[in-house]
Amino acid sequence: MMRHPQVWMGLLLWSVFSQAHGAWTVNMAPGATDISHAVFDLHMTIFWICVVIGVIVFGAMFWSMILHRRSTGQVAAKFHESTTVEILWTVVPLLILVAMAVPATATLIKMYDASEPDVDIQITGYQWKWHYKYLGQDVEFFSNLTTPAEQIHNQSAKGEHYLLEVDQPLVLPIGAKVRFLVTSADVIHSWWVPAFAVKRDAIPGFVNEAWTRVDKPGLYRGQCAELCGKDHGFMPIVVDVKTQADYDTWLGERKAEALKLKELTSKEWTLEELVARGDKVYHTTCVACHQAEGQGLPPMFPALKGSKIATGPVADHLNIVFHGKPGTAMAAFGKQLSEVDLAAVITYERNAWGNNKGDMVTPKDVLALKQAESK
Numbered sequence: 001m002m003r004h005p006q007v008w009m010g011l012l013l014w015s016v017f018s019q020a021h022g023a024w025t026v027n028m029a030p031g032a033t034d035i036s037h038a039v040f041d042l043h044m045t046i047f048w049i050c051v052v053i054g055v056i057v058f059g060a061m062f063w064s065m066i067l068h069r070r071s072t073g074q075v076a077a078k079f080h081e082s083t084t085v086e087i088l089w090t091v092v093p094l095l096i097l098v099a100m101a102v103p104a105t106a107t108l109i110k111m112y113d114a115s116e117p118d119v120d121i122q123i124t125g126y127q128w129k130w131h132y133k134y135l136g137q138d139v140e141f142f143s144n145l146t147t148p149a150e151q152i153h154n155q156s157a158k159g160e161h162y163l164l165e166v167d168q169p170l171v172l173p174i175g176a177k178v179r180f181l182v183t184s185a186d187v188i189h190s191w192w193v194p195a196f197a198v199k200r201d202a203i204p205g206f207v208n209e210a211w212t213r214v215d216k217p218g219l220y221r222g223q224c225a226e227l228c229g230k231d232h233g234f235m236p237i238v239v240d241v242k243t244q245a246d247y248d249t250w251l252g253e254r255k256a257e258a259l260k261l262k263e264l265t266s267k268e269w270t271l272e273e274l275v276a277r278g279d280k281v282y283h284t285t286c287v288a289c290h291q292a293e294g295q296g297l298p299p300m301f302p303a304l305k306g307s308k309i310a311t312g313p314v315a316d317h318l319n320i321v322f323h324g325k326p327g328t329a330m331a332a333f334g335k336q337l338s339e340v341d342l343a344a345v346i347t348y349e350r351n352a353w354g355n356n357k358g359d360m361v362t363p364k365d366v367l368a369l370k371q372a373e374s375k
Contacts, residue, residue, distance in 0.1 A: 128224070130143045147234075166236055166237075190225040192222045220238070282349065322366070343362050
């Protein structure tokens with residue numbers, strides 16, 4: 001009765017998994033934009049073409065093997081160089097490829113048509129964060145991972161959006177055509193938001209275009225899709241799509257903040273104020289490499305606690321943070337951080353973890369260096 005246990009086992013597994021297949025998410029998601037819907041429809045079209053081909057090919061194989069097996073006395077046909085067969089197996093695949101190419105080409109043309117945008121945003125990848133600049137609006141900011149370190153190191157339960165949460169999301173208005181100009185400041189990254197069907201490589205020295213138009217407000221999440229270093233998995237993307245009125249309000253607030261930040265450069269800061277601000281900047285920008293207590297991860301990421309840089313001359317400390325260190329993982333933060341944040345984080349490093357130098361770098365010092373560099 002059980003002469004073929006493999007068959008029965010296969011049927012049992014099929015029965016079990018077929019009951020649970022409703023919970024599987026093995027297909028593409030339709031997305032939230034017209035382009036993502038077009039990509040999904042194209043995917044399903046190609047999928048069903050492949051299904052039909054598979055059914056015909058395997059059906060013919062099984063039909064032949066069953067009905068024309070040797071035990072029934074069948075004799076194989078003998079023919080050589082059949083012109084009809086050669087024409088058929090050339091023309092039929094060609095027609096199938098054309099049937100696939102037409103909708104695929106139409107979708108690609110739509111995807112690459114980034115002309116006449118309503119909003120232009122420059123996206124720059126850094127290890128390991130994203131920089132967004134609204135061209136013509138004097139608004140720009142970095143977007144950093146905010147998943148608590150306790151979750152990353154398995155010291156607390158993972159949150160709902162583990163490794164997919166940021167301090168400042170990219171904000172877009174609904175219904176507007178937004179063009180993305182994607183590049184990189186260091187290594188190759190890839191800006192990917194599945195719900196938009198947008199994935200563009202961020203390559204140093206190149207600018208790649210992409211675009212989207214979202215008609216439904218909400219939060220959309222993505223990730224860097226290119227292996228870009230040890231913290232590649234900690235480089236999420238969050239896009240907050242707002243109504244036009246809410247977007248205008250947000251944009252006005254960001255412009256006001258940018259103006260206020262410029263005014264802070266000329267402020268007379270105290271050591272305590274800079275250390276307090278630098279603490280926040282450090283734990284957002286520097287902690288991944290140099291760790292919370294400044295102990296670093298030697299030899300790639302040296303300790304700052306008691307280091308020659310953090311306890312040495314102020315000018316040397318400012319220079320290495322501003323310019324980075326070629327040939328190492330130390331990035332240049334001169335263009336990444338504002339004058340205030342650069343001054344604050346350097347001052348913090350010189351006075352944290354027992355370094356206690358008692359000196360400070362002011363935003364005016366950083367501004368003077370920037371002005372000297374631009375000459």
